Amino acid sequence: METKTALSQTVEDLRQKCETLEQQNAELAQKLKWFEEQFRLSRKRQFGASSEKAKDSEQLTLSLFNEAESESDPSASEPTVETITYKRKKNQGQRQKKLENLPVETIDYYLPKEVQSCSCCGGTLHEMTTEIREELKVIPAEVKVVKHVRHVYACRHCDRTGTQTPIITAQAPKPVQPKSLASPSAVAYTMCQKYLDAQPLYRQEQQFKRLGVALSRQTLANWILYGAKQWLSLIYERMKAHLMKQDILHADETTLQVLREPGRSTTSKSYLWLYRTGRQGPAIILYEYRTTRAAKHPAKFLEDFNGYLQVDGYAGYQQIKNVTLVGCWAHARRKFSEAISALPESAKNATSIAKEGLRFCNRLFKIERDLKIAHASDDERYQTRLSQSQPIVEAFSAWLQKQAPRVLPKSALGLAIKYCRAQWDKLKTFLQDGRLELDNNRAERSIKPFVIGRKNWQFSNTPRGATASAIVYSIIETAKENELIPFKYLTYLFEQLPNLEKQTEEALDELLPWSDSIPSECKLPTSE
Incomplete structure (x- = not known):
């Protein structure tokens, strides 16, 4: 009887020990997952694109030392240099428009009088047309001394005969900083x-x-x-x-x-x-x-x-x-974008909760882009938000409440959901006034x-x-x-x-x- 009781206690101890080990294993697995997420996010912040928009990876590696070589393109046409012969009307293109607000210095080149004769018959040459070449002239910074000379005036008659002589000094602008070269x-x-x-x-x-x-x-x-x-x-x-x-x-x-x-x-x-x-x-x-x-x-x-x-x-x-x-909905969207970046490579192409959250945010930004393209008024923006954005906001709120208990609170996704729920009253305020912005x-x-x-x-x-x-x-x-x-x-x-x-x-x-x-x-x- 005693042997049976001792055996029963041993089994119970082993069961409790197994449960404890399973719990510890689950906690360690969660910590490992969190550290892996942080590592991936750290790598993205260090080497990834600095914005949520995709960028050319080569652009991110440019440095001050190889920029000239990387950006150079011999096949690209010069934006401002061209030769024009005024025999026909030339349409002004984008390249020429870049010059229209710059001051112009014109240098004329004429044939000397002694050579203005025809090499064939000896007759006098007349000016038929002109050829123009345009180029940019850069004037670097120049430092010069400006002397402000105030001339002082007095009356000679009073100086000779009077007891006092009025003295008048010409006016000059006051300096920006007295007793300074500034x-x-x-x-x-x-x-x-x-x-x-x-x-x-x-x-x-x-x-x-x-x-x-x-x-x-x-x-x-x-x-x-x-x-x-x-x-x-x-x-x-x-x-x-x-x-x-x-x-x-x-x-x-x-x-x-x-x-x-x-x-x-x-x-x-x-x-x-x-x-x-x-x-x-x-x-x-x-x-x-x-x-x-x-x-x-x-x-x-x-x-x-x-x-x-x-x-x-x-x-x-x-x-x-x-x-x-x-x-700011840009911050909310960024949290879900980070949650996607924290996923292992094998899971990034699969459907995930983080992608669902990102889609809610992107739908709101899509509406705002369309309003901007349409040059919508403040009232039109307000009405469109009530009819199109508000249903998305309400659906997103319900989705957040549903997903909150299903994710690890300290994971990147958990933090994204927590941020949105904590900021919810502020996030939905943009619906109150068409002058407000989404981010x-x-x-x-x-x-x-x-x-x-x-x-x-x-x-x-x-x-x-x-x-x-x-x-x-x-x-x-x-x-x-x-x-x-x-x-x-x-x-x-x-x-x-x-x-x-x-x-x-x-x-x-x-x-x-x-x-x-x-x-x-x-x-x-x-x-x-």
Whole structure:
């Protein structure tokens, strides 16, 4: 009897041990699957296409060293060089249109008078036609000294007979920076080189040296800091005032390293916040430097704003008062795209849950593309979304609820489903107003120039420099959105701002990028 009882206990112990081992095996299998997914996603981020659109794999391997060889195509025709003999009317093609907005320098070549005689009969030659060859002439940067000479006048009669002599000095424009070599064009050029073309100051220092002038990077930095704080900040504040009057905005943020922040290590992460208008109203793009990603920063910046705010999934935006948050379907779609990328190669061609989720998102984007092609009005977009997009959104919601308990929560697919469910109230907000957009790509596109520039200059030295960078980026990117030439617009600002009699709101508004008062030479040429 005792032997039978002991045997029974041994069997029960073995059964429990087997169940424990099976559970542990299942947990280890899940962890292994998760690590494999992360490995595949890591490989895709490192070597795959940077966007959701497919790209030529050869394009991704181009470097600065082989770009000329890779891009060269001897069989391709030159876009601008051609010889024209005016014996017939020539239709203007795409190549010629590329030249129509450029200034033209004409050089005429005539036969000398002594050879303008016929080699056959000796008669005088007349001009029959012309042949024209066009080519591009590049004028590199040139540095020159401009002397502003103010002539001073006095009265000779008073000088001889009077007790005092009136002295009058001719007027001259005020300098952009007193007691400095900085001119409006020099400061504008330095800013555009750094913030538009991503040229660090040490490279600009070398460029100026090659042009024959020794300007240290410290001098160039001083020009940027002074110009941003003293003058461009005035335009920045007026743009912010106009931004707060809008009722639809986009927001985003990215990291920034600032070396000398009080009380923080040099490796601490700071942030550059982006706020911009949507498709309505004047195009305004503003950046703001802050030390952290805390929710108090956007809440403070947007304290005077009341309306729709389109954002990504960052929870900090939920603490902003008086706003209705609008989610980003591009982020939702990206999560399912990553879930597909995390699948092993053997499963990528098979039907999967991740592909079903991606199809829901793609159907919504297809509707938006059709609306854009049709140039739909805001009301037409609203009505179409109610009739076509809303049923897809409702079906997707039911699908998410059905799939949530069936997938591993920490898997790439589980995270995609979790993201959509957590963001659902924001994701469906786009149905409320035809002016709203399906995604926050407008903000992501606007923050991309800073991200690209950061790869070159990598960090800001001080909080003062980071603030100046945010201001300059704001002016340049807003100018680009309003189809201005940033260099010419900045030069114009540095000419006008120091010479304003009164810095009133009305006077400053005349200088904003979308103002009708901006000179035509600051605007991008447009083809008629």
